[in-house]
Amino acid sequence: MISSVLVANRGEIACRVFRTCRELGIGTVAVHSDADADALHARVADTAVRLPGAAPADTYLRGDLVVKAALAAGADAVHPGYGFLSENAGFARAVRDAGLVWIGPPPEAIEAMASKTRAKRLMGLAPLDPDGVTEADLPVLVKAAAGGGGRGMRIVRRLDELRAALEGARAEAASAFGDGEVFVEPYLEHGRHVEVQILADTHGTVWPLGTRDCSLQRRHQKVVEEAPAPGLTQGLAEELRALAVRAARAVSYTGAGTVEFLVADGRAHFLEMNTRLQVEHPVTEAVFGLDLVAEQIRIAEGHALGTEPPHPRGHAVEARLYAEDPARDWAPQTGTLHRLAVPDGVRLDTGYTDGDTIGVHYDAMLAKVVAHAPTRAEAIRRLAGALESAVLHGPVTNRDLLVRSLRHEEFTAARMDTGFYDRHLGALTTPAHDPYAPLAAALADAHGRSRFGGWRNVPSQPQVKRYDMGGEEYEVRYRHTRDGLAADGVRVVHADARLVVLDIDGVRRKFPVARYGDQVHVGTTRLTALPRFPDPVARLAPGSLVAPMPGTVVRLAEGLAEGATVRAGQGLIWVEAMKMQHLISAPAAGTLTALHARPGQQVEPGTVLAVVQEIPS
Structure with a gap:
C-alpha cells in the first residue's frame, strides 16, 4: 500500500x-x-x-x-x-x-504514445515530411512531438512561413518539455476537438469514460471543456470510444490517459494519446462520480477495476481562468492575486490563494471552475453565473471572455469548433465597462472625508477624480454636502469604503468596492486610480515596439538589424513568458530605426524593444 x-x-x-x-x-x-x-x-x-x-x-x-x-x-x-x-x-x-x-502508465507505453509521431504510426497514420510540403498541402500545423498544452504549435498558411514556424515550435517545445522534436500534419480549419478519457488496470480491463469536447481554444490551448461532447451521433460516439480502447490496448496501457481526436464532417481523425491525467479531468469526474486521482493510485497499487464503469449522469462544463488579457493577444499578466473566490455550488481547483504572487516563470492559469447539472443548458448557466459573480481582485483575467463565450449562441447551440475565437474574439473582447464604476470608486474613496473639516453655507466646488478603465480615462465629479456625498444624475443612498449604493433613475444598485494601492475593483470592473496632477512623461517615439509582458527575449528575426526594411506584420522579436513564446510584429511597412532587444535580455512590460519608422504611403 x-x-x-x-x-x-x-x-x-x-x-x-x-x-x-x-x-x-x-x-x-x-x-x-x-x-x-x-x-x-x-x-x-x-x-x-x-x-x-x-x-x-x-x-x-x-x-x-x-x-x-x-x-x-x-x-x-x-x-x-x-x-x-x-x-x-x-x-x-x-x-x-x-x-x-x-x-502512471508503463514507460514503454509512454514511449509509444508520448511522441505524437510514433503514436500516429502506431494508429496507421504518418505525418507530413516538412521538406515535401507544397502549396497544395496548406494550411498545415507544426506540432511538438512531446508534451501538450498548446506549446510548440504553429499554423502555417504560407509556404514561406514554414521554416520560421518550425524553428519557433522547436524552441518553444524544447523550453517547455526538454524535447525539440516537431512534426507537420494537415490543419483542419473547422473541426471539433473531441477526446475520450480512459482508465486501464493491470488485469486487462479498459474503461472508456465517455467523451469530452474541448473545442474552445486559444493558441491551441483549451479554455472551455465539457462532458459529454454534445451533438455526436451515437455511432460516432461509439466509434470514438472503440478507437480509444484500441489505442490503449495497442500499448498495454495502464492508469489514466486520454485519446484525442479532431471531428470534422462526421468523421474522427486521430490526433494523439496523452499518457497522463488531463487538465480537464474534473468534468469526467463530475459526470461519472469518480475520483480519477484515487483510481490512478488504486491501479498503481494493483487493484482491479470493475467489469463496467459507473453510469454517467448529467453534464459538466469547465472553464480555465487565466491571468491574461485576451484583447492584447492573450498577453499573460503578473502581480498580486489579492482575492479569489467563487460562489458555492461549483468546483474550484486552483494553485493560488489570496495574497499569492503570479510570476513570470510558469503557466498563467489561475484556476479551473467546474459546474455540473442535469442538463447541458443548466450546467452552462450555472458556470456562467458563478464566473460572473466570482471575486477576482488582481491582474487582468479572461473572466469576462469566459462568461461571454459560455453565453454565445454558437456555444449554447453546440455549433462551436476550434476556430471559435478566430471568428469571435473581437466581439467577445469589446469593452462593456460599467459607466458608474468610476463614480462608485471615487465615492468609496471619499467616504468620511470633507474638504475643509466642516461644512459651509455656500455650495462647495466638486471634487474630481480620474481613473483608467480598460485603457480609457474617465473623470468623475462629486460633492460633499451637509447631507453627505452627492453627484449629478444619481442619488447616493449609501457610501463607505467597501460598498456604494446608488439610486439611478429609480433603480437602486449596489457597488462592492475593494482598493489595493492604485488598483480599484468595483464589482467585476477593474480600475486604476490616476494621479490628480500627472507628471509629464516623455512619449514613446512613433512606431515603438514594446514588451507586452515581463519575459525574456529568446529570438530575433534572421538578419534583423538597424536600417533593415520590414513589411507590415513581419515577425521581428520573440519574447518568452510563462513557457509560451509571443511574437512581436512590425505594425506597418517601414525601416527599423532602432533595435534594443537582444537574445537572453530580461524585459519588463513597456520596455522599448525596437522602433519602426513607417514608410509614407
Whole structure:
C-alpha cells in the first residue's frame, strides 16, 4: 500500500493530487523551485523539498533532482501530474529504478504514445515530411512531438512561413518539455476537438469514460471543456470510444490517459494519446462520480477495476481562468492575486490563494471552475453565473471572455469548433465597462472625508477624480454636502469604503468596492486610480515596439538589424513568458530605426524593444 506520494509538479495539479491523498490517508510531498518557495502547493503538503540549482523555468524538468527529493523525504510513490516530466519515459524508469511506485502508465507505453509521431504510426497514420510540403498541402500545423498544452504549435498558411514556424515550435517545445522534436500534419480549419478519457488496470480491463469536447481554444490551448461532447451521433460516439480502447490496448496501457481526436464532417481523425491525467479531468469526474486521482493510485497499487464503469449522469462544463488579457493577444499578466473566490455550488481547483504572487516563470492559469447539472443548458448557466459573480481582485483575467463565450449562441447551440475565437474574439473582447464604476470608486474613496473639516453655507466646488478603465480615462465629479456625498444624475443612498449604493433613475444598485494601492475593483470592473496632477512623461517615439509582458527575449528575426526594411506584420522579436513564446510584429511597412532587444535580455512590460519608422504611403 502506498503511504506517501511526491507530486513531481507544481500549482493547481499538485494541490489537486494532495487533496485526494489527504482523503485517502496518504502523506504528501511537494517539490518546489526557488520561485515557488512560498507557493500554495509547497505550503499545503506535509513535506516540501527544494529543487536546487536549475533556473526556475527548468527546475521541474530535472528528473534526477525529483527522484532524489522523493527518497530524501521518504516518499514511496511519485505522481507526475501533467506537463513537465509527466510524459517522459526516462523519468518514469528512473522512478521505478529507485524503488518507488510510479503512478502512471508503463514507460514503454509512454514511449509509444508520448511522441505524437510514433503514436500516429502506431494508429496507421504518418505525418507530413516538412521538406515535401507544397502549396497544395496548406494550411498545415507544426506540432511538438512531446508534451501538450498548446506549446510548440504553429499554423502555417504560407509556404514561406514554414521554416520560421518550425524553428519557433522547436524552441518553444524544447523550453517547455526538454524535447525539440516537431512534426507537420494537415490543419483542419473547422473541426471539433473531441477526446475520450480512459482508465486501464493491470488485469486487462479498459474503461472508456465517455467523451469530452474541448473545442474552445486559444493558441491551441483549451479554455472551455465539457462532458459529454454534445451533438455526436451515437455511432460516432461509439466509434470514438472503440478507437480509444484500441489505442490503449495497442500499448498495454495502464492508469489514466486520454485519446484525442479532431471531428470534422462526421468523421474522427486521430490526433494523439496523452499518457497522463488531463487538465480537464474534473468534468469526467463530475459526470461519472469518480475520483480519477484515487483510481490512478488504486491501479498503481494493483487493484482491479470493475467489469463496467459507473453510469454517467448529467453534464459538466469547465472553464480555465487565466491571468491574461485576451484583447492584447492573450498577453499573460503578473502581480498580486489579492482575492479569489467563487460562489458555492461549483468546483474550484486552483494553485493560488489570496495574497499569492503570479510570476513570470510558469503557466498563467489561475484556476479551473467546474459546474455540473442535469442538463447541458443548466450546467452552462450555472458556470456562467458563478464566473460572473466570482471575486477576482488582481491582474487582468479572461473572466469576462469566459462568461461571454459560455453565453454565445454558437456555444449554447453546440455549433462551436476550434476556430471559435478566430471568428469571435473581437466581439467577445469589446469593452462593456460599467459607466458608474468610476463614480462608485471615487465615492468609496471619499467616504468620511470633507474638504475643509466642516461644512459651509455656500455650495462647495466638486471634487474630481480620474481613473483608467480598460485603457480609457474617465473623470468623475462629486460633492460633499451637509447631507453627505452627492453627484449629478444619481442619488447616493449609501457610501463607505467597501460598498456604494446608488439610486439611478429609480433603480437602486449596489457597488462592492475593494482598493489595493492604485488598483480599484468595483464589482467585476477593474480600475486604476490616476494621479490628480500627472507628471509629464516623455512619449514613446512613433512606431515603438514594446514588451507586452515581463519575459525574456529568446529570438530575433534572421538578419534583423538597424536600417533593415520590414513589411507590415513581419515577425521581428520573440519574447518568452510563462513557457509560451509571443511574437512581436512590425505594425506597418517601414525601416527599423532602432533595435534594443537582444537574445537572453530580461524585459519588463513597456520596455522599448525596437522602433519602426513607417514608410509614407
